[in-house]
Amino acid sequence: MNLEVKNDNFKLCLDALRENKVIAYPTEAVFGLGCNPESETAVMKLLALKHRLPEKGLILIADSFSQLEPYVALRELSVLQKERMFASWPGPVTWILPACPQTPRWLTGRFDSLAVRVTNHPLVKKLCSELGKPLVSTSANLSGREPCRNENEVYNQFGSKFPVLIGQTGGRINPSEIRDALTGNQIRPG
Known part of the structure; x- marks a missing residue:
């Protein structure tokens, strides 16, 4: 019975995407807000929910690097830079890579780069796999509020009708570490 509810919930979220x-x-570590990265309409809805300026850029989270490849200019990285990045995945490390020229500005914002991560969270992996593409990923919280760590906190901030994939976070305390793939510099500790 419980498994059916979870499968219905998964389908509801997949259909919403x-x-x-x-x-x-x-x-x-926390709940994320996500949408189809190829839909400007969806991304603008997400940014409006977060009260986030489009020029700040966004993170894409994926099941595998092949889902991210169309968005980033991997050829601009050296062998060492690629090795360092791939050694951290799947896992909670987000890398900022040069973006492909065709990557939409609604994802990159004012930058010529894009933040990407290959996740090891089983539900997110399944969601990206079933959708066949990465998801936009930003913390689920209203401006000025703490990121949500469970579905009840999401409902409290976004309303009881908001589509939420029910499940547990990976248990990490801090959001993902962010690093620059070209320099290796840490932008945000994890």
Whole structure:
């Protein structure tokens, strides 16, 4: 019985993504807000929910690097830079890579780069796999509020009708570490 509810919940969230809606889902540390990165409409809905300026850019989270490859200019990284990045995945390390020229500005913001992560969270991996593409990933919280760590906190901030993929976070205390792939410099500790 419980498994059926979870499967229905998963399908509801997957359908919402396919309809270019925003959902919340558990990640390694907190719940994230996500949407179809190829839909400007969906991304603008997400940014409006967060009260986030489009020029700040966003993170894409994926099941595998092949889902991220169309968005980033991997050829601009040296062998060592690629090895360092791939050694951290799947896992809670987000890397900032040069973006491909065709990567939409609604993802990169004012930058010529894009933040990307290959997750090891099983629910997010399944969601990206079933969708066939990465998700936009930003912490699930209203401006000035703490990021949500469970579905009840998401409902409290976004309303009881908000589509939430029910599940546990990966148990990490801090959001993902962010590093610059070109320099190796840490932008945000994890």
